[in-house]
Amino acid sequence: MRYDLPGEPTVEVDAFRAEVRRWCEEHVPSGWRQAQTGVTDKEFVRFQQEWFQELRRAGYAVPHWPGEWGGEMPVDRQIVLYQELAAHDAPRLVLAFVGVHHAAATLLAAGNDEQRRRHLPAILDGxxxxxxxxxxxxxxxxxxxxxxxxxxxxxxxxxxxxxxxxxxxxxxxxxxxxxxxxxxxxxxxxxxxxxxxxxxxxxxxxxxxxxxxxxxxxxxxxxxxxxxxxxxxxxxxGWQVAQQTLGAERGMTMLELAERLGNAGFGRLLDTCARPGPGGRRAMDDSRVRDRLALLETEVTGLRALCRDLVESAGSGTAGPADASIVKLYYSELLQRMTDFGAEVAGLAAHTELRKPMSSGWESGAWVLDFVGSWEWTIPGGSSEIQRTIIGERGLGLPREPRGT
CATH class of the missing domain: 2.40.110.10 (Butyryl-CoA Dehydrogenase, subunit A, domain 2)
Known part of the structure; x- marks a missing residue:
């Protein structure tokens, strides 16, 4: 099931979507979820590095990097890329995530030429x-x-x-x-x-x-x-340099995660609600469940729109000082709400599912494990409390909290 963000695509963007769609149909590994469940660390690392190189050969591994390093994909195409990868249930780049996003953002913003020449190609090489x-x-x-x-x-x-x-x-x-x-x-x-x-x-x-x-x-x-x-x-x-890293963790990385939550995640939630349970009754038959799904779909649409706006404003240099924190806070708490609801409607059977694919995200459909794992997202890159402080002080101009003595 596919959930594309509303907009007015150009002929070029439509052609790019068709290109990515064909590529996904040919290159996304079939049966990877089963193959990546219960694997050894060595098998996990090998699979991750092979998948990264597959994306790199297609020009899809680092679309947000500058052109000289293999990126500079326009924002509208980045959105299409992540939509299609999510819609085709492509594996996540779990091990490359920090290098591709956090290390690269730090090197590009604060590193010197020698550091960039040494490490950016190495990241591309795995x-x-x-x-x-x-x-x-x-x-x-x-x-x-x-x-x-x-x-x-x-x-x-x-x-x-x-x-x-x-x-x-x-x-x-x-x-x-x-x-x-x-x-x-x-x-x-x-x-x-x-x-x-x-x-x-x-x-x-x-x-x-x-x-x-x-x-x-x-x-x-x-x-x-x-x-x-x-x-x-x-x-x-180093504190000033670290803000470049944290900015990437709170902002640009959210585009992919929001598309995965909106496509694969919400799609799996619908499948769970439509699956017959004891007595053949589906969770979807309950009007309260349908109301909750409608609310979550509205929230997901809002998240994806926020992410698109953040990426576009960051590219034009007009992003506000709290915009990344708004997106990070919204994503992490929506992820919690969605996985919590998935665990609720999946019932007791979900509590017996004790493994999930190693290369999946936080919306794998193993709802109890996803829900427990979702809590980590309210902590890294600054906890939800920290994000609210940033939004209040830097975004809304509220007075700073008094410092303890």
Whole structure:
């Protein structure tokens, strides 16, 4: 089932849609959901990298990157691309996500030419990245981080701990924040590094989650040497650089996720509601269920329109300071509402479904696992409370919250 965003497509966009549709019919792996359920880590990584290269050969892997690096796809075509990938139930680029979005946004905005030449082609070749921001005592209050980077000769020596690093067990590189000036005010003594995960002293420990997966990890850093060439921006200027990373996490990445939620996710919810249950009765036969579906469809349409507006305004330089936070907040809480409703209408049988495809998103149709997993989206990139503060202060111009003494 397909749900296209209303608009006035041009002849060129219609032709591009037909091109992407043909490509998806020929290249989206058939039976990938079954093949990616219960696989080993090695099989998962291989599948992800092969799928990324398949998209790269077609010119679909990094449509939002500048043209010199293989992107510069017009916004209307990016929307069509993600609509068709979602409608054809294509696998998600789970392992490439941080590299393609967060690392690339950081390198393009704040990296130097040498760093871009070294890492952007590597990302295209399959280099996997993770993000080392949060710590046990520095989650939403990220500026309180304690991981230290001490300057020594031609580099830095890093000690500390990071947590909630998605996919770190597979990563080649890490976007790392560390404190280089312990005497400076919290946000002014932080630096930003591109750390090699194979460096001596780096230890990764996966964290088992309630869904049974171990996507999140802890990273322990013991006298890890980081070359000065891997410092992004000025020393002690890492907080400003990190805003480029967080901006990508809250904003541009939402376009794909919104299309997946609106196409594949809502389509699976309709299928669940139309499936006969005990006695042959369908959830869809209940008027309250139909009302709820209508409300969710309206919300999904609003989310997709917000995402399109954000991408267009970001491209023209007219995005507001809180626009990305609005989209991130709306997506994460709508995802919760939709997966919660899916778990409700699917009934007790959904609670026995204990596995989901490794390369799927948060709208796989394994509704209980999707719902439990949806909660993570209200935390990374700034919790929902942080997003509301940003919207209030930067978007609406409300007074800043008083600081505690």
């Amino acid at each position: 280099e996997i990245w993770c993000q080392g921001f949060s710590e046990p005592d520095a989650g939403s209050d990220l500026a309180s981080l304690r991981t230290s980077a001490r300057r020594e000769r031609d580099g830095y020596v890093v000690n500390g701990q990071k947590v909630w690093a998605s996919g770190a067990m597979h990563a080649d590189r890490c976007l790392l924040l560390a404190r280089t000036d312990p005497e400076a005010p919290k946000r002014r003594g932080i630096s930003y590094f591109l750390m090699d995960m194979r460096s001596p002293g780096v230890e990764v420990r996966p964290i088992r989650q309630a869904t049974g997966e171990s996507h999140f990890c802890e990273i322990f850093l013991n006298d890890v040497a980081v070359p000065a060439a891997d410092l992004v921006g000025p020393e002690n200027g």
